[in-house]
Amino acid sequence: MQRTKTTSLISDQIQPGHAYSVENVLTPGNLLQLECIDVVQRNWSRVGPGRLAVTPESAQRRVFVKQNIDKGGSRQPEHWKHEQTGAAIAAKLFADIVQVPALSHQNEQLLINVFEYVDLITLDELLRIDPVSFDKHIEPVTSRLVRVLDAMSAPSMTSLVDSLPAKKRTYGGPSTAVNFKGFEIRNTGFARTEDGVIKPDNLVAFDFVRPYLAPVEEAAAKLFVSIGLLNWGKPLDRFARGPDLSLLERVLPILQPFLDGRAIQAELELQARFRTHEFQGSGALERMFKQLGIDMLGKRYLRKLEHWCERNIK
Numbered sequence: 001m002q003r004t005k006t007t008s009l010i011s012d013q014i015q016p017g018h019a020y021s022v023e024n025v026l027t028p029g030n031l032l033q034l035e036c037i038d039v040v041q042r043n044w045s046r047v048g049p050g051r052l053a054v055t056p057e058s059a060q061r062r063v064f065v066k067q068n069i070d071k072g073g074s075r076q077p078e079h080w081k082h083e084q085t086g087a088a089i090a091a092k093l094f095a096d097i098v099q100v101p102a103l104s105h106q107n108e109q110l111l112i113n114v115f116e117y118v119d120l121i122t123l124d125e126l127l128r129i130d131p132v133s134f135d136k137h138i139e140p141v142t143s144r145l146v147r148v149l150d151a152m153s154a155p156s157m158t159s160l161v162d163s164l165p166a167k168k169r170t171y172g173g174p175s176t177a178v179n180f181k182g183f184e185i186r187n188t189g190f191a192r193t194e195d196g197v198i199k200p201d202n203l204v205a206f207d208f209v210r211p212y213l214a215p216v217e218e219a220a221a222k223l224f225v226s227i228g229l230l231n232w233g234k235p236l237d238r239f240a241r242g243p244d245l246s247l248l249e250r251v252l253p254i255l256q257p258f259l260d261g262r263a264i265q266a267e268l269e270l271q272a273r274f275r276t277h278e279f280q281g282s283g284a285l286e287r288m289f290k291q292l293g294i295d296m297l298g299k300r301y302l303r304k305l306e307h308w309c310e311r312n313i314k
Helices: 077-093 123-129 131-153 216-228 236-241 245-258 261-277 284-312
Strands: 018-024 031-036 046-053 061-067 103-107 112-116 120-122 177-180 188-192 198-205 211-214
Touching: 018 112, 031 061, 031 103, 077 103, 077 112, 077 177, 077 211, 120 123, 123 131, 123 188, 131 177, 131 188, 131 198, 131 216, 131 245, 177 216, 211 216, 216 245, 216 261, 216 284, 236 284, 245 284, 261 284
Parallel strands: none
Antiparallel strands: 018 031, 018 103, 031 046, 046 061, 061 112, 103 112, 120 188, 177 211, 188 198
């Protein structure tokens, strides 16, 4: 059996087969060893499954590990802090609606957050591997997320919410609803059994990231536009096809009470800036290919989505 390597250098990026010391978020000073099983580099973080050694004699507990180091190797300490605050607020706010994987351990020097492990399939993954199942479940999922929007609109955790920054907007109602930077359809999914069978009643939501106060219409716009962007990127044939307008027609009546045309336009402009001007890549060549794909397909995709929203949402 290969021996696990213990890593202590602050600059280290987490690696499979290495062990790291992490602290219990509820009982500071209680340290455990975290072993990374696999690591995937995303644009803004390194993520993957891991194992926590609860005691030397006990079985290890599987967890999900996230390190806030981006694709270019830069540390993101603010993201690390927002991740913790967002997870804590979402867990309390949505406890009776969706499952929010609990944050259990951390390592501030290495920017590691450790979450409860849930075997799940995200909605965008389901769309690609089983579009029939996706079509069956997308409307019930959207209805469940309406309950999430209701909970955002009237948060009851005064002590946690009062300290959040409030963003002034020119659309929607007052900036009293809890919003999350990462609230979107790709950050939801179904839990699965050990045999890989999805559990439609067990909807999981994650990666909420930074919480703040804003009109609930902003949260609804994030959700609706993210549904319109489900075909973005890959596979290439879906990306070239553009947004699924028939899908938007199906979910529009469900989300209609929360939608505001100006909030939708603001979210589309935000997504356009993020997706056509800011590129994360491990090198100049990767960034160049991303830019080429966006120039050829992405801008047309966004124009089609914007025109549909202008016609259908006031």
